[in-house]
Amino acid sequence: MRTLILIPCHNESESIGHLLAEIEAMHKELDVLVINDGSTDSSSDVISRHKHVVLINLPYNTGIGATVQTGFQWALKYNYDAVIRLDGDGQHPPADIPGHLDALLHDKGDLIIGSRFIKSHEIGYTSTFSRRMGIYYLRGLLKLLTGQMIYDPTSGFISCNRKVIEWFAEYYPYDYPEPEAIQRIIQCGGRVIEIPTSMRKRLAGKSKISTLDSLYYFIKVSLALILLHGKKCNERDI
């Protein structure tokens, strides 16, 4: 199984180097692709010091959706069987990559979500109150629309097989894309499963989401989920 580690990166110069070193130490056999989404700091220099890593520099800040989709297009072009995506800020521990590999290898699902909140695994990283409220809300909305309970619908620690790579390369939601992507996969007949993961505090830097931003985010995500509900899979069926 040819597997690609996909890491979107926007201004993470303080944490990305450490993360890449960790991955290299633990998973030398895996190919690593970092998409630098128009960082204005020294991220690009830091990444290019890691010779085993393929680096794609986007010419300007395109947003998380377009950045991640670039990675899926690369995976499709270079015939990878699976992609594991984790954040450039170091919140997703590389030690949990084997869980994803195992789920992919045994074909347990098409889209595998590394989840912070599956019961008995709520240790480690605890989120702020408002963020937890937001996650309860998205859980409820997704459950209502898809019938499936997803405990951590905004997790960026996801992996997927070839079918989903093809589909994401074609269409991937642009703004804050995780919940919409999950909904589309379920509605197109894909199997979405969750595996437990721990979440670390950011290695460095601050989160980019402010309160006002998150309100606007919830309006947009809700609109997207509700208005796209029941849309047929015109794209390549999965």
Next chain:
Amino acid sequence: MISFKLQMTVIIAALLLLIIVVYGIRSRKLQIKHSVLWIFLGVINLIFALFPTVTVYFTNLIGIELPVNAIFLTTIVVAYLLILQLSINSSSSESKKRKIVQKVAILEAELAELKQQVDKLTKHKL
């Protein structure tokens, strides 16, 4: 008060607008972030037309004489916001386009340079 005819006209127009916007989103011709203001416009006009008491309250609140003018005012304000959003958008896509063009041009030059060097090397071997 708002006449029944106008009420009906505004309701139909607002519904039409919302249908077009939803169709645009579902067919992926319209992005969610560009649809928020349109949906707001449709919904607010629908509320004004369906509940004239709300319109009258709003009219008194900001000192408009005729309730029907409240509908016009909000529509104009939202329309201005939409135009502003489009202007901002077009400015930013222009600068993004410039960056892409520059990057492509630089890549092309580098590729040509590389080709020349490869040609030289292969000739040497022959």
